[in-house]
Amino acid sequence: MNRIVVIGSGIAGLTAALRLAGRHEVAVVTKGRLGESNTALAQGGIAGVLGADDTVESHIADTLEAGAGLGDAAAVRTLCTEGPERILELAAAGVAFDRDESGDWARGLEGAHSIPRILHAGGDATGRAIVEALTNALRAQVAAGRVTLLERTMLLDLATSEDGDAGEVTGVNLLRERTHDFLPADAVVLATGGAGQLYAHTTNPDGATGDGLAAAIRAGAAVSDMEFYQFHPTALAGSGFLISEAVRGAGALLLDDRGHRFMPEVDRRGELAPRDVVALAIHRRMAAQDGQPCYLDARSMPEVTSHFPSIAHGLATHGFDLATDLIPVTPAAHYFMGGISTDLDGRTSIARLFAVGEVACTGVxxxxxxxSNSLLEGVVFGARAAAAIDTGIDKTDEDLASAERLEASPVGEALVGTDSRAGSAVSRDELRALAWAYLGVERNDQGLRSLLHHLGERQPTVPGTRTLPNDSIGLTPQTLSERVETANLALIARSIASHALTRRESRGAHTRSDFPAPTTPLFQEAASC
Structure with missing residues (x-):
């Protein structure tokens, strides 16, 4: 049996761990409690072709069009083809998807989908339902002795050998309270999610600090598409509380501060345009009205409170009634499209290191x-990574798909790094303000260079096992972990800025005010579909 360490307990990590349990010695490491993740907070549903009036080809076409010409066709086909079977497996595991009056699974419509294909559970609590089912299954594996669970344990770094161009992973360095532990592994699966806490305005939980991504960068793993960070159009102004796209899919409208509905003037799809289009439209409308928020209007929607109970409850805690009030909304950092470059089985450029879910970049x-492709991505590629480990973790893929994407989104020599335990030159609040100002919905050359100047352009450190810093003596565990997280976020900010400087065009979630137009024929073809 091989020793497999899975870092993270969202849908991707749990899927991989459950499939590996019993055939390998599996350890699941999670920074908080089991299941605390972006998955648990997902209000939106999971997309999949499960209706007779829908086709896989249609889902593929919608995904590629939303990706603005940069989606990897093979990855997208894998996602959309294997997705339905993975959804059926979630249902078999205990996820009770909502049903319509006829008893069939209810299917909702969300932005940039050409047909209703979004399954929900509990109205707007799909992520929570999935996490509950998968964590229950994992705890059963723990009780049976087939999985070791390490909660409240933080990834510090990957340990790698010196063999090969990038070496191979040999284990992980962990922080538990003030103890620095080394856990050996024959393979490591990173499923650590995104890095939304980089931004002053985010829908992400406190733990989303990019720990796995930063560790992989320090270890020398290839990354790609780092300039593409998705901003959700409708977060409650001042709080970051997410108001799912499903509300707009059910009929809610967007209004400016004069009560004017503006999205039809921006895109023929109105409020159901792709997220990058809607977020940019709101951002620019807010700039035109001196920073005042726009409004989500769901007042004419029948039974909107019962349809979206979690959202209605969350808004009520902030003093708003979804059924009777105009809800002030602004864009907020939501999802990282870029990440650790992988093939279709989660393999990275470092042997025996796999990445799945939001931390990975398959190109999908x-x-x-x-x-609603994010939950689908986690379950599809989490399962594929587990199958690849079962097949043989020594297998390498010389045709790693990330190589082509790196050429399409080059970073040149600009990628820089730092030791996560050396601290950060800026405070967390200063870093988040800088990222929002210079890496936000719109970027430009001057702002990107200003951010790099503030953070310092340091050379990459040598990968390998390291020790805690000498000045950590006397720090509380919370303070020490916060310092590590802030340094991780600073490293990721530099990587995003470096990628964003190189992409001298506006494309999807990457908008350059100094290069407002897309530049490649590929985009023009996708846009005309």
Missing amino acids: HGANRLA
């Missing part, structure tokens, strides 16, 4: 993620 999202 291109420049802009199609709504």
